[in-house]
Amino acid sequence: MSTGKVTVWKDFAKGLWDENPSLRMLLGCCPTLAMTTSAINGFSMGIAVIFTLICSSAIISLMRNLIPKEVRIATYIIIISTFVTVVDRTMAAFLPAISKAMGPFIPLIVVNCIILGRAEAFASKNTVGRSIIDAMGMSIGFTLTLTFLGSLRELIGAGTIFSFQIMPESFIPWAVIVLPPGAFLMLGLIIGTVNWLNTQITKKTAH
């Protein structure tokens, strides 16, 4: 029982840090760079990915013995696009403001390499339970990263986080941070910091 718990935690936690899709594997860079102009945009993108990744991983894992390997990618894409369309329409119907801000990036989740990557690398080889846990870890790791990056860019670029004023009135926002070059700068800085932290951790454990 205790070893079972350890594997569940391992399956889940690797997506948060060790194999974080945006920071360690550099997957899904397109939405990571484009949708983090504000905290709420990054967070909403993450929520859409959580839903799509968990549902598609579950279905793909259920069907893993039925799907012939010759057409697996095509089948994965059909399954993924079904869930993406569901998210897209639901957002348009119930959260129109956010749906408008996300523009084409919700439909583009279909070709997001995190989802296809998890389908190919994990869900097609593992049980439904493990696949769902893996999908949860990966998508939550992605959401946390995007929300953090979005908050940081919004803080420097507009002086707010989730539209709450944080910086003093006298602060002049650095507009460049919410522009595309700012996305590269901030993502690079965060990846650098994470790599540095990791080497520190490895050094400590080696001692």
Next chain:
Amino acid sequence: MKKMNKSIYLVVVLTVTAAISGGILAYFDSFTSKRIADFQKSEQVKSVQVVLPGSVTSESKMLDGVEFFIGKDDAGKPVGVAFVATGAGFQSTIKVLVGMDPTMQTILAMKIMEQAETPGLGTKIVNDQTNKTNPGWFIKQFENLSVANGISYLKGQKPSKPGEIQAITGATVSSAAVVNLLNASITSNREIFLKSGVK
């Protein structure tokens, strides 16, 4: 199953998956599409009320391929006419809903419906965060603006004559784009609307 021809099996798997997916989406569409359409319609009615102050109802009329919204007050008297104008901005298409008096000589109010201009510069046409007391100052300049002789913009100084507005410092192209798209659409739509005699 094992004996089944491989290529037929591939076709069957893909067809069945696609058919199930299509079924799910059709079912899903049946209850979201109405909500999306309703929402867009209510947004439009709300926006027309914003640009035609005092109107309570609005009806849409297609004239020469242009959609006009005619707003009326609670006594049924026409308050004004609104239409959507689009034009190229600095880096995006700017879409504006313009509300005008029934003779189309004065802009009553307007609302930017869509734009993706440079954040922090061109987006000041909607929301100028450096102006804490009046972030919507650029759009407000067009309220009750006489356009009988067209609109022109000034750089860095307050307007003094009718039909003049002040451009945004650092976003002259976006400011000029709004002025140009208004001038072009008002001239052509005024002709269509006044000729039709619709009230």
